[in-house]
Amino acid sequence: MNIRGVLRVLSLLLLVMAGAQVVPLLLSLVLDEQAATQGFALGAVLTLAMSVAFRFAGLPTQQLYRREGVLIVVSAWVLASLSGAIPFVASGAIPSAVDAFFESASGFTTTGASILQDIPAMDRSMLFWRSMTQWLGGIGIVVLFVALLSELGPGARFLFKLEVPGPAAEVLHPRVHQTALTLAWVYIGMSAVLTVLLMLCGLSAFDAFTHMFSTVSTGGFSPHAESVAYFSPTVQVVITVFMLAAGVNFSLYYVAARDRSTLPFRDTELRAYAVIVSATVLLILLDLGPSPEHFLDAAFQVASIVTTTGYATQDFTHWPLLSQACLVALMVGGGCAGSTAGGAKIVRLQVGLHAALREVRLIFHPSRVSAIMQGETAVGEDAVRTILSFLVLYGLCWAIGALLLSIGTPDLGTGATAALASLSNIGPGLGAVGPAGDYHAFAAWQKLLMVFLMWLGRLELFVVLALTQRSFWQR
Numbered sequence: 001m002n003i004r005g006v007l008r009v010l011s012l013l014l015l016v017m018a019g020a021q022v023v024p025l026l027l028s029l030v031l032d033e034q035a036a037t038q039g040f041a042l043g044a045v046l047t048l049a050m051s052v053a054f055r056f057a058g059l060p061t062q063q064l065y066r067r068e069g070v071l072i073v074v075s076a077w078v079l080a081s082l083s084g085a086i087p088f089v090a091s092g093a094i095p096s097a098v099d100a101f102f103e104s105a106s107g108f109t110t111t112g113a114s115i116l117q118d119i120p121a122m123d124r125s126m127l128f129w130r131s132m133t134q135w136l137g138g139i140g141i142v143v144l145f146v147a148l149l150s151e152l153g154p155g156a157r158f159l160f161k162l163e164v165p166g167p168a169a170e171v172l173h174p175r176v177h178q179t180a181l182t183l184a185w186v187y188i189g190m191s192a193v194l195t196v197l198l199m200l201c202g203l204s205a206f207d208a209f210t211h212m213f214s215t216v217s218t219g220g221f222s223p224h225a226e227s228v229a230y231f232s233p234t235v236q237v238v239i240t241v242f243m244l245a246a247g248v249n250f251s252l253y254y255v256a257a258r259d260r261s262t263l264p265f266r267d268t269e270l271r272a273y274a275v276i277v278s279a280t281v282l283l284i285l286l287d288l289g290p291s292p293e294h295f296l297d298a299a300f301q302v303a304s305i306v307t308t309t310g311y312a313t314q315d316f317t318h319w320p321l322l323s324q325a326c327l328v329a330l331m332v333g334g335g336c337a338g339s340t341a342g343g344a345k346i347v348r349l350q351v352g353l354h355a356a357l358r359e360v361r362l363i364f365h366p367s368r369v370s371a372i373m374q375g376e377t378a379v380g381e382d383a384v385r386t387i388l389s390f391l392v393l394y395g396l397c398w399a400i401g402a403l404l405l406s407i408g409t410p411d412l413g414t415g416a417t418a419a420l421a422s423l424s425n426i427g428p429g430l431g432a433v434g435p436a437g438d439y440h441a442f443a444a445w446q447k448l449l450m451v452f453l454m455w456l457g458r459l460e461l462f463v464v465l466a467l468t469q470r471s472f473w474q475r
Contacts, residue, residue, distance in 0.1 A: 014083065021040050138216060186254055
């Protein structure tokens with residue numbers, strides 16, 4: 001394995017991370033937050049030092065193979081989480097290194113789980129950085145630097161496929177860095193539109209940017225203890241619309257803009273996404289009792305959970321059990337492939353269901369040849385096998401995580417949904433980790449386990465688990 005080539009690529013990522021910390025550093029200077037200024041200055045300097053060390057230890061990248069690509073992607077998220085935690089610890093905002101690492105990893109993986117008990121007490125520049133980590137992680141740090149740094153050469157295509165969420169990565173251009181750049185521009189454009197709309201709704205620049213960061217990335221961090229309930233119903237409607245938009249495959253926006261046709265709206269996953277959202281909102285509305293207030297609450301929470309954003313306007317742990325069960329079911333599915341949403345992805349559940357029904361039909365017609373269709377396209381048997389394997393691993397990781405996190409927790413729901421919320425990159429669950437709760441009470445080893453689950457969910461299992469195989473490290 002070309003370790004020195006991997007270090008050279010990672011040095012570029014660290015350089016981007018050091019530059020990113022300059023933004024909240026400048027904000028802390030403007031706001032005269034001295035502790036935060038010291039934290040960001042130290043974070044930027046240490047990250048830059050790591051970048052320089054990696055660059056001198058590395059060699060120019062000539063060719064990236066699969067092993068190097070896997071190691072780069074996983075290492076990128078680990079290093080980003082470590083780099084992002086430095087300002088929290090150095091400023092004293094989060095004195096515990098484990099807690100700071102948890103908060104940073106939760107941000108970059110767009111999970112939105114938090115150990116903070118008094119969010120408004122933190123410096124505003126720290127809260128800005130906390131939300132900004134989600135925006136950086138939303139489109140994928142690797143996609144961003146693939147888009148900006150064409151020197152990665154032919155290995156960029158493999159990195160892109162590893163990083164883009166979903167069972168298949170859409171390549172819109174022959175050159176993969178152009179595809180990454182296209183998706184990045186869609187992401188930036190959506191971010192700009194939402195920021196303007198929030199400011200037109202009366203939000204301050206600080207609130208507009210922090211909530212834009214967490215909405216477009218489907219992350220869920222808010223600088224207010226009340227989350228989005230702090231704002232007016234109009235703001236909640238705007239954020240609901242953009243959460244749902246961020247849960248759609250980003251390549252469909254590009255295709256719609258390029259061809260000016262309705263072809264993307266014939267996408268079977270998008271139609272299933274719309275049906276799931278509509279049906280769940282209606283079911284919860286009937287369960288809560290029909291009223292305009294309940295409709296907004298139901299629509300907001302369904303949008304927040306299905307896109308794995310994790311915002312809250314109500315403490316849904318006090319809702320009827322049917323409504324809570326609906327939200328937990330949405331945590332598993334998540335949004336569309338190729339979006340910033342987490343979860344197993346709707347297209348995988350569709351293919352998995354079709355495969356299961358095909359097996360039922362084969363009981364009565366064992367010699368029948370039946371292809372699994374996704375729209376008008378037949379899904380290859382290799383893809384079906386990969387998707388079924390993913391779903392099995394997903395369930396197994398959830399079960400093991402729930403078992404371990406249930407140790408010392410007040411109820412089974414807390415441990416089970418904490419594991420699911422981490423693996424699906426959602427944030428809030430039920431019980432002690434509901435919208436009104438947080439993750440501070442877990443033991444340090446449990447927080448590190450949840451960080452691992454966050455990485456598993458963000459990188460979609462296979463990439464991270466590949467590193468546990470002995471054959472991966474053998475020549």
